Amino acid sequence: MAIAPSRDTTLCISLAGRPGTFGVRFHNHLYQQLGLDYYYKAMTTQDLPAAVGGIRALGIRGCGVSMPYKEACMALVDEIDPSAAAIESVNTLVNTNGHLKAYNTDYLAVRQLLELHQVDPATAFALRGSGGMAKAVASALRDAGFSEGLIIARNEQAGRQLADTCGYRWQRELGDLCPPMLVNVTPIGMAGGPQAQALAFPREAVDAAQLVFDVVAMPAMTPLIVLAQELGKPVITGLDVIALQALEQFVLYTGIRPTVEQVEAAVAYAREA
Incomplete structure (x- = not known):
């Protein structure tokens, strides 16, 4: 009661x-x-x-x-x-x-999840997003020792600023790159949003990835996470x-x-x- x-x-x-x-x-x-x-x-x-x-x-x-x-x-x-x-x-x-x-505690949670999943800091990654949550995730990656990172953001000013702050590179789109870790920190895949059914990264990049991390929590099973699991990839979810x-x-x-x-x-x- x-x-x-x-x-x-x-x-x-x-x-x-x-x-x-x-x-x-x-x-x-x-x-x-x-x-x-x-x-x-x-x-x-x-x-x-x-x-x-x-x-x-x-x-x-x-x-x-x-x-x-x-x-x-x-x-x-x-x-x-x-x-x-x-x-x-x-x-x-x-x-x-x-x-x-x-x-x-977003920052604290990401740091703990990287440790729990024993993600090697030598793993190169691409992070899509440049907002407040992207700042928390990118900073957690930086402080956990991840030195090889790429910020993907269409907003060049915000993307470059985040990349420069954390010591990473910036690009507007992922292009043909296939980094070992993919991190989505945008609303792509969020229920009720305009891109609820969209993938945050191309299928080819997901297929080549070693780990897929999507911070969207509603739903936890975003199109990106569903595809990654279908392809047998380890995942960290927004939930x-x-x-x-x-x-x-x-x-x-x-x-x-x-x-x-x-x-x-x-x-x-x-x-x-």
């Missing part, structure tokens, strides 16, 4: 341009499993400084931050963790007695990323690390929506 919120309930929220349900269901399911008097609610805002001030003033314990607020939040906090400073992008705020500290980053947020908010079984149950529950 769910714990009914009371005047003593610790509130955590998320701020997103388009609030989703995964985080709400994931966090609240874990609170219920662990008997914690916490409650999580998704929100949006047209006034970010006021919203962040409200987090501080109202004693809201934690806040997940999604687009389009990830970079603007940095000027509104008291302390920035290296995970966020490294990429100048925030996805988590933790409030400790009015002191707001910013983290980026892996979103689950792990949400777990790290949960730990930051509560100080408790759930068991693997508890996390798996929360992920399964969150995916039912």
Whole structure:
């Protein structure tokens, strides 16, 4: 049975341009499993400084931050963790007695996934994308020792800036190149989007790849991941990323690390929506 919120309930929220349900269901399911008097609610805002001030003033314990607020939040906090400073992008705020500290658990999740999958840092890769999440993934790859990288982005200014920041090369399109690792950090393949059925990389490149990584989480089985699995390629999915980053947020908010079984149950529950 769910714990009914009371005047003593610790509130955590998320701020997103388009609030989703995964985080709400994931966090609240874990609170219920662990008997914690916490409650999580998704929100949006047209006034970010006021919203962040409200987090501080109202004693809201934690806040997940999604687009389009990830970079603007940095000027509104008291302390920035290296995970966020490294990429100048925030996805988590933790409030400790009015002191707001910013983290980026997307970055932390990617670093952990590369280690869990034992991906050799000598592996050359092509990463498609140049937005905030692309910055988190590219920075995680750089900091994990991946030195041979190519940023694929049609936006030349953003693509070159990301490539220069991380020490990689930039191209507008992949062309005939077939790098060992392919990483999609764009909305291509996202459910409900204009390119929901599209491939982020040519079939020939997927066929030649040794690992395919797609950060799109809804659905986890994007056209790129489906093709990679059909071709027998190891994959890392967006569901892996979103689950792990949400777990790290949960730990930051509560100080408790759930068991693997508890996390798996929360992920399964969150995916039912």
